[in-house]
Amino acid sequence: MGFDYALVHVKYTIPPAILLTLFYRPLFTRLDVYKVAFLVTIAVLSTIPWDSYLIQTGIWSYPSHVIVGPKLFDIPLEEVFFFVIQTYNSSLLYIILSRPTFQPLYLRVERQSSQPLGPCNQQWRWYKRLGQLVLAVTIGWGWHQVVDNGVGTYTGLILIWAAPFLLLLWSLAYQFILGLPLSNTVLPIALPTIYLWIVDTLALKRGTWVINSGTKYGLHLWDGLEIEEALFFLLTNTLIVFGQLAFDNALAILYTFPKLFPSAAVLPSPIVLIKALFTPTSAYDEARLIGLQEAVVRLKRKSRSFYLASSTFQGQLRSDLMLLYSFCRVADDLVDNASSAEDAKMWIAKLHRFLDMAYSNEDESDSSIEPYVVDNFPRDTRSALLQLPCSRLSRQPLQDLLRGFDMDLAFNSAPPIQTEADLQVYAQRVAGTVAQMCNELIFHIYSTSLSLKDQRRIIQSGNRMGIALQYVNIARDISVDAKIGRVYLPITWLKGAGKTYDSILQSPEGAGVEELRSKLLDKAFALYEEARGAIEELPAEARGPIRVAVESYMEIGRVLRQKGYAVKAGRATVPRWRRLGVAWKTLNR
Numbered sequence: 001m002g003f004d005y006a007l008v009h010v011k012y013t014i015p016p017a018i019l020l021t022l023f024y025r026p027l028f029t030r031l032d033v034y035k036v037a038f039l040v041t042i043a044v045l046s047t048i049p050w051d052s053y054l055i056q057t058g059i060w061s062y063p064s065h066v067i068v069g070p071k072l073f074d075i076p077l078e079e080v081f082f083f084v085i086q087t088y089n090s091s092l093l094y095i096i097l098s099r100p101t102f103q104p105l106y107l108r109v110e111r112q113s114s115q116p117l118g119p120c121n122q123q124w125r126w127y128k129r130l131g132q133l134v135l136a137v138t139i140g141w142g143w144h145q146v147v148d149n150g151v152g153t154y155t156g157l158i159l160i161w162a163a164p165f166l167l168l169l170w171s172l173a174y175q176f177i178l179g180l181p182l183s184n185t186v187l188p189i190a191l192p193t194i195y196l197w198i199v200d201t202l203a204l205k206r207g208t209w210v211i212n213s214g215t216k217y218g219l220h221l222w223d224g225l226e227i228e229e230a231l232f233f234l235l236t237n238t239l240i241v242f243g244q245l246a247f248d249n250a251l252a253i254l255y256t257f258p259k260l261f262p263s264a265a266v267l268p269s270p271i272v273l274i275k276a277l278f279t280p281t282s283a284y285d286e287a288r289l290i291g292l293q294e295a296v297v298r299l300k301r302k303s304r305s306f307y308l309a310s311s312t313f314q315g316q317l318r319s320d321l322m323l324l325y326s327f328c329r330v331a332d333d334l335v336d337n338a339s340s341a342e343d344a345k346m347w348i349a350k351l352h353r354f355l356d357m358a359y360s361n362e363d364e365s366d367s368s369i370e371p372y373v374v375d376n377f378p379r380d381t382r383s384a385l386l387q388l389p390c391s392r393l394s395r396q397p398l399q400d401l402l403r404g405f406d407m408d409l410a411f412n413s414a415p416p417i418q419t420e421a422d423l424q425v426y427a428q429r430v431a432g433t434v435a436q437m438c439n440e441l442i443f444h445i446y447s448t449s450l451s452l453k454d455q456r457r458i459i460q461s462g463n464r465m466g467i468a469l470q471y472v473n474i475a476r477d478i479s480v481d482a483k484i485g486r487v488y489l490p491i492t493w494l495k496g497a498g499k500t501y502d503s504i505l506q507s508p509e510g511a512g513v514e515e516l517r518s519k520l521l522d523k524a525f526a527l528y529e530e531a532r533g534a535i536e537e538l539p540a541e542a543r544g545p546i547r548v549a550v551e552s553y554m555e556i557g558r559v560l561r562q563k564g565y566a567v568k569a570g571r572a573t574v575p576r577w578r579r580l581g582v583a584w585k586t587l588n589r
C-alpha cells in the first residue's frame, strides 16, 4: 500500500479542478452540470473495460506500493478517479473557453441538389469525408497492430478504442468541430494535453505507473514521456472536447429550430439529443439562421453593454433575447431614422399591422406574414420581424413599445414630456416593456416554483428597473437628443431650474443642465435600488446574466456622476476594462 498515485491527484489534478470550479462558479448552470455529468459517465463506462483489459494482459501495471489498494475490475480506484477528474477538468475548460461564443451561428444548411451549394459548403463535405476516411484507416491500422501483437500493440489498443468514438463524434458534429474558433476546439484539447504530458512524465519517472516492454515502441516525445502515453492523453482530451462539442451541437439544433423541436427542454434527454444530432443539415431553417446572424451583428454594433451581457446567457434564452433586441432595435431605428414625421407614423402603423398579423392566428406557419413583411419593410430589417419569438411573448408590451415611439413623434408638435408622470409613462412604454418581455422569456423558458402572483410582482419590479435604465439613457443623451430637437427632461423640472425647453435645445450643457442630469440620475438609482432585489428571485440560470445586463447599463449612470468622464460621439462611454470589471464583480456577488 502507498500513496504515490493518490498524491498525483492531490498535487496535479484536484487543484486545477478547484481553480476552474471557483472561476466558473457564478455561471455554473444545471445545464453545465448535466453536460459534465453526462460526459463523465460515458468516459468512466467506456474506459473501464478497456483499462481493465490492459491491466489484465500486463500492458501496463501499478506497483502495489504506489496505490492505496481498492480496485474496480482490477483498476486501482485512483485510476478510476483519474477518468472522472480528467473529464471534469477538460470539460470545464472547454465550457469556460466556449461561453462567449454564440454557437447557433456555426450551424450550416447543407443541401444536396437543386439549389447549388456554395464552394465553401462543398469543401465542408469533403472535409467531413476526409476526416471519416482518416479515422477509418486509423481503426484498421490499429487493429492490424493488435493482431500483430508486437511493439505496436499498446498503440493499436489505444487507437481501436478511441478512434471509433472519434469517428462517430466527427460524423455527427463536424460542423462545430470545423467551424468554431480554435479557442473553442484546439485550445481546450491542447492545454490539458500538454499539462497531462508533464504530469505523466513526472509520474512515469517516479514509477507511479509502468508501461511494460514488448508492447510499446520505446520511443519518447521527450525525455520521460513515452510516445504511447502522449498519444493516449491527446486522444482522451480530444474525445472529451469532441463529446462536449457534439453535446453543444445537439443543444444548438434543439434551441435554434423550434419548428423541428417545438418544446425543447432545458435539460433534454439523451434520446432527444441524439435525435437532434441525426437531423439532416438540409432540414435546418435557413431563415432562422440568417435572423440570428443579423441579430448578433446588430447587437454587437449597437450596444456594447447588452452585447457583453448576452454572452453570460445560455441556450434558448440567449437566442430569444438577441432576437428580441433585434426587433426592438429595428423598430426604434425605423421610427427614429424616418425622413419625416409622416414617414415615422407610417412605420409605426406598419409595425402595428405586423403585430396584428403575428398575434391573430394560432397557426405559426401562417403564410401571409412573410409576403407582408417582404412588401413593406426594407430587406435588412425583415429577419428581425419574422424571427421575433412571438409565441413566448405577450402582445401588450410590444404594442406599448410602439405607443412609446408614438410619444417620440409628438416632439414634432408639442413637447410630450410636461411632467415627471409623463416621463415615467414614456420610460415605462419604451423600456419597462422591454424588461417585461425579458422576464416573460425567462419565466417561459425556466421552470419556477414561484406562484403567478409572485411572478407578476417580479415582472412589476422588472418594469421599474426598465424605467431606471431609460432614465440613465436620457441622462446620457441630453445633448444628442437636443441635436434632433428633443428634450425628455420634464418641463416642470426645467421651470424649477430657471430653464425652458428652447434654452436646453440651444445649450444642452452647463451647470444648470448638470443639476437636472443629477436629479434624473438620482431618480434612476432610487428605482434601481428598489427593484434590484427582485433579480435574486428569478430562476437561477437568469439571475447572474440579468445582473450583468442591468449593472453594465447602470454603470453608464455611475460614469455620468463622475467629473470629466470620457465622451464618444456626444455620449458618455464606459471603458472596456471597466465594463468587464463590472461584469466580473456582478457575477461574483
Ligand SMILES: CC(C)=CCC/C(C)=C/CC/C(C)=C/CC/C(C)=C/[C@@H]1[C@@H](COP(=O)(O)OP(=O)(O)O)[C@]1(C)CC/C=C(\C)CC/C=C(\C)CCC=C(C)C
Residues within 6 Å of the ligand: 299, 302, 303, 306, 307, 309, 310, 321, 322, 324, 325, 328, 329, 332, 430, 431, 434, 435, 436, 438, 439, 458, 459, 461, 462, 463, 465, 466, 469, 470, 473, 477, 531, 532, 534, 535, 538, 546, 549, 550
Ligand atoms: C442581454 C440582452 C441581449 C438583452 C437585450 C435586452 C433588449 C431586448 C433590449 C432592447 C433595447 C432596445 C433597442 C429597445 C428599444 C427602445 C429603447 C431604445 C430602449 C432603451 C434601451 C437603450 O439601449 P441603447 O442605449 O442601445 O439605445 P439608444 O442608443 O439610446 O437608442 C433602453 C434603455 C431600454 C433597456 C431596458 C432593458 C434591457 C430592460 C432591463 C431590465 C431587465 C432585463 C429586467 C430586470 C429584472 C428584474 C426582475 C429587476
